[in-house]
Amino acid sequence: MMFPVEMFAHYGSAIGWLMVLRMMLQHYLPSQLRDLVDRYIQKWWMSLFDPHVQISFPQFAGQRMKSSEAYMAIQNYLTKNVSSVARRLKADSVKDSRSLVLSMDDHEEITDEYEGVKVRWFLNKEDATKTSSASLYGATEPSRFYRLTFHRKHRELIMQSYVRHVLTEGKAIESMHRQRKLYSNGDDRFYSRWSHVVFEHPATFETLAMDPDKKREIMNDLTKFTQGKDYYAKIGKAWKRGYLLYGPPGTGKSTMVAAMANFLNYDVYDLELTAVKDNSELRRLLIETSSKSIIVIEDIDCSLDLTGQRRKDGASGSGSGGEDKSPLKKLTHKEESSSSSQVTLSGLLNFIDGIWSSCGGERLIVFTTNHLDKLDPALIRRGRMDKHIEMSYCSYEAFKVLAINYLNIDDHPLYETIGLLFNKTNMTPADVAENLMPKSDDEDVEACLSNLIQALEAAKEEAAKKKAEEEAQAKAEKERQEKRSKWWRKGGVWAGSLLKKSRSTTQRE
Ligand SMILES: Nc1ncnc2c1ncn2[C@@H]1O[C@H](COP(=O)(O)OP(=O)(O)OP(=O)(O)O)[C@@H](O)[C@H]1O
Numbered sequence: 009m010m011f012p013v014e015m016f017a018h019y020g021s022a023i024g025w026l027m028v029l030r031m032m033l034q035h036y037l038p039s040q041l042r043d044l045v046d047r048y049i050q051k052w053w054m055s056l057f058d059p060h061v062q063i064s065f066p067q068f069a070g071q072r073m074k075s076s077e078a079y080m081a082i083q084n085y086l087t088k089n090v091s092s093v094a095r096r097l098k099a100d101s102v103k104d105s106r107s108l109v110l111s112m113d114d115h116e117e118i119t120d121e122y123e124g125v126k127v128r129w130f131l132n133k134e135d136a137t138k139t140s141s142a143s144l145y146g147a148t149e150p151s152r153f154y155r156l157t158f159h160r161k162h163r164e165l166i167m168q169s170y171v172r173h174v175l176t177e178g179k180a181i182e183s184m185h186r187q188r189k190l191y192s193n194g195d196d197r198f199y200s201r202w203s204h205v206v207f208e209h210p211a212t213f214e215t216l217a218m219d220p221d222k223k224r225e226i227m228n229d230l231t232k233f234t235q236g237k238d239y240y241a242k243i244g245k246a247w248k249r250g251y252l253l254y255g256p257p258g259t260g261k262s263t264m265v266a267a268m269a270n271f272l273n274y275d276v277y278d279l280e281l282t283a284v285k286d287n288s289e290l291r292r293l294l295i296e297t298s299s300k301s302i303i304v305i306e307d308i309d310c311s312l313d314l315t316g317q318r319r320k321d322g323a324s325g326s327g328s329g330g331e332d333k334s335p336l337k338k339l340t341h342k343e344e345s346s347s348s349s350q351v352t353l354s355g356l357l358n359f360i361d362g363i364w365s366s367c368g369g370e371r372l373i374v375f376t377t378n379h380l381d382k383l384d385p386a387l388i389r390r391g392r393m394d395k396h397i398e399m400s401y402c403s404y405e406a407f408k409v410l411a412i413n414y415l416n417i418d419d420h421p422l423y424e425t426i427g428l429l430f431n432k433t434n435m436t437p438a439d440v441a442e443n444l445m446p447k448s449d450d451e452d453v454e455a456c457l458s459n460l461i462q463a464l465e466a467a468k469e470e471a472a473k474k475k476a477e478e479e480a481q482a483k484a485e486k487e488r489q490e491k492r493s494k495w496w497r498k499g500g501v502w503a504g505s506l507l508k509k510s511r512s513t514t515q516r517e
């Protein structure tokens with residue numbers, strides 16, 4: 009321990025040296041370097057007298073590739089105590105906008121106490137233009153960091169005990185108040201990035217109209233997946249699973265994705281491929297997704313040309329992997345769009361099961377499509393899209409689920425007629441649902457069921473008409489072909505006799 013006199017002598021000599029050093033710098037160094045050294049000296053000078061230690065917790069980890077879990081936990085921990093202490097707060101509405109979550113505003117400081125020791129938390133914002141990491145994002149988005157300040161004599165307590173306490177409590181708060189989010193990748197000027205809203209889709213497996221056995225099978229599959237962490241580790245496979253939902257429009261593919269998310273309590277990342285510039289951007293978006301999430305690419309056959317017609321012109325994208333490197337051209341209705349995506353099939357395949365796809369874990373990747381036959385077989389092979397689920401036209405069993413949802417009935421004398429009609433007609437659950445929905449207070453259960461019967465009969469007639477037309481067309485085509493072949497036969501005979509005639513004339517001559 010130093011006595012005051014010794015301490016004074018110690019600091020005195022340090023100050024003396026510092027003055028001499030500064031004077032020398034003033035004379036011999038160029039002005040820019042002088043400023044830099046000056047700043048360092050000032051810092052060192054301050055630290056000589058400041059007994060505090062500071063720890064920063066940045067918002068992003070690893071060159072902004074991923075949100076830092078520590079940052080999120082600290083945010084949750086502080087949010088819990090903040091409203092009574094901080095003077096400047098940020099408000100976010102939660103569930104149905106019924107309540108508010110208040111968190112620290114930028115540049116705000118609050119004090120916390122742990123085992124009698126006071127610490128300070130400060131939320132700061134980095135200057136986006138000065139941080140090198142920000143350049144990855146086009147230098148527009150500033151990142152934040154929390155700074156924890158405490159007296160150096162409590163270093164051990166804070167570092168070994170308090171920080172752990174904050175992180176544990178923060179994570180517990182997060183799982184308690186977890187609000188599921190629906191993310192989408194917007195097309196920013198420079199890059200595509202995730203933005204989110206609260207996920208509030210009401211669809212559940214209970215309200216989903218489909219074959220009950222099939223539904224149970226899917227639910228069992230999902231449950232097995234969520235419990236499969238050790239199993240996936242044992243078999244050496246990344247903890248993720250691919251689902252391909254295919255079927256005509258209005259058969260409940262998007263509704264199924266929402267039901268899955270609600271069943272598993274997962275976030276949803278709705279990936280718009282056409283807004284992704286290239287393969288490396290696709291990879292970055294993947295890395296930014298959290299675990300316990302569903303990444304969905306809707307109407308995959310419409311986003312990019314994944315028809316399996318791989319181009320052989322040798323142009324390559326940035327994705328690695330040996331299957332195909334050709335840029336995928338965008339589909340016709342997006343052709344005029346100014347932003348052309350360079351995402352390749354190879355990039356997409358790597359996105360699904362390349363090395364990067366394993367980071368985060370516990371993720372579902374779901375594709376939906378109306379045209380299964382248009383997709384490249386490599387894209388939907390087992391192992392990538394592990395489970396193929398056909399969403400088909402409404403069956404009688406599925407109708408009964410919709411009747412419970414929309415009319416709150418599980419039986420009715422008209423069910424028999426409806427059952428017979430469902431055997432002979434193809435109608436999507438979306439159309440059935442629309443007919444079952446009462447359009448005014450005057451429409452009762454009977455009226456809605458009668459509407460449905462009318463619609464089913466109309467659809468039946470329409471289908472019969474279409475079938476008759478197709479048959480007539482096929483018949484006409486057959487007749488045309490027969491006529492043509494007859495004509496060719498006749499022509500052949502005529503040509504043959506002509507040839508014969510000309511040969512006999514030549515022989516006579
Ligand atoms: N199987 C179903 N169970 C319950 N509701 C359904 C089902 N299918 C369709 N619906 C109803 O029809 C609407 C449209 O369904 P959805 O958007 O899920 O169809 P989709 O298969 O994704 O169609 P698209 O191929 O055009 O994207 C939904 O809002 C839902 O109310």
Ligand SMILES: [Mg+2]
Pocket residue numbers: 261262263306376
């Ligand atoms: Mg859909």
